[in-house]
Amino acid sequence: MKTITYTLTLAAALLAGNMLYADDERYERGKPYMTETGKAATLYKTECGACHMAYQPEFLPKRSWKKMMQTLENHFKTDATLEKEEYATIQAYLLRNASDAKPVFGDIGKIGRKIPADQTPLRISETPYFKKEHREIPKRMILQKEVKSIANCAACHTKAEQGNYSEHTIFIPNYGKWDD
Amino acid sequence: MKKTMIVLALIAGTSLYGKTVDAYINQLAAEAKQQNSAFQGFSAQRGKDIYFSKHIGKRGKEVSCASCHTDNLRQGGENIFTGKKIKPLSPSVNPKRFTDVKKVKKWLRRNFKDVYKREGTAQEKGDVLLFMRSN
Structure with missing residues (x-):
């Protein structure tokens, strides 16, 4: 019994440690909470x-x-x-x-x-921070056939499907990397 | 108790059987016959017309099934509004097509509404399915 309790405590401690570490890492790298x-x-x-x-x-x-x-x-x-x-x-x-x-x-x-608390957006692309982050992207880059629409995240955010929108993963078709 | 289980298993078995795509097509044929006594079976030619005919769709743009699925069913397509890639419709190159009756029903319902702005009739669904399965 003692051994079991010990093992469980150890496991719990390890797990907690891991989770903390994972949280920190996610936060630091600017990764989403997925x-x-x-x-x-x-x-x-x-x-x-x-x-x-x-x-x-x-x-x-x-x-x-x-x-x-x-x-x-x-x-x-x-x-x-x-x-x-x-x-x-x-x-x-x-x-x-x-x-x-x-x-x-x-x-x-x-x-x-x-x-804003009084808004119920259906389009992510119409939210304030999204608009701010995309304001410098020329329309032609969005409307080109490889992208089609601002809703097509993965056309430029190469790791969008994994929830990673960090800047160094951006690659705009017929343009290349995007530097702010 | 045992008997109940056997009966339940039998019921489950039959309903599973009823969920195959062929069974669904038979069901469509029965419905088509009921709605039109002159119905003589599904036609791939009529299905082809359904597939290629253009309509002002739900988005206000003239579209047909081919707009996204292309003129060649053995080719992959692309959702013309979102850019999402679509796997080929033809079972000859995409054997998984038309094997899941739930999926078949869902996409017939949605895509008829997108292109025709209404549900397809039993005959129309059967015709276009026959066309897509045989190309």
Whole structure:
């Protein structure tokens, strides 16, 4: 019994140490707070990611995701309706990972925190910090056929799908690296 | 108790069987016949017309299925609005296509609404499925 208690304590201590270390590292490198993996996250990626990048749920607050899920019949002028079961799983996933559901670090966290409390944006690209960060990008770079729209994160943010939007991962088609 | 389990397993078995794409197509055929007694079976030619005909879609732009899925079903396509790549429709190059009935139903429902701004009828769905599966 003593040995078991000892082992458990040791394991817990190691785990706590690891988590602290991981948190620090994430924060320092400006990485987002991306935690959830598993069935719901995979479902979100296959369902929503079939038409566009599966934007990290940490970008928007709960009220935005609620509204999004209520308007899937006309989702940015496209039918994005889901079956009941998938709907429930995805909605719950979005709500428990929303910007105001947990601490979110890094660039993604900044976007969420700077959304005014009286606004319910559906487009991440219309939030204040997003606009500020993209204000110097010429329109032609966004409208070119390799990018198509400001919503196509992964066209320039080469690690967007992994939640990494740091500057050194940017590569704009027909232009190259972006230096602020 | 044992009997209940067996019965439950049988029910589960039949409903699984009912979920195959072929069974779905048979179901569409029955519906089409019910809606139109002159229905003689699905037609790949009619399906081709459905696939290529252009309509002012949900986004207010003239589109057809081919706008994103291209004229050649053995080629990959691209969502013309988001840029997301789409795998080929033709089962001859993409064997996973049309194997998951849930997916088939979902995309027929959504894409008819996107292009035709309404749901497809049973006959239209069967026609276009036949065309896509045989190309």
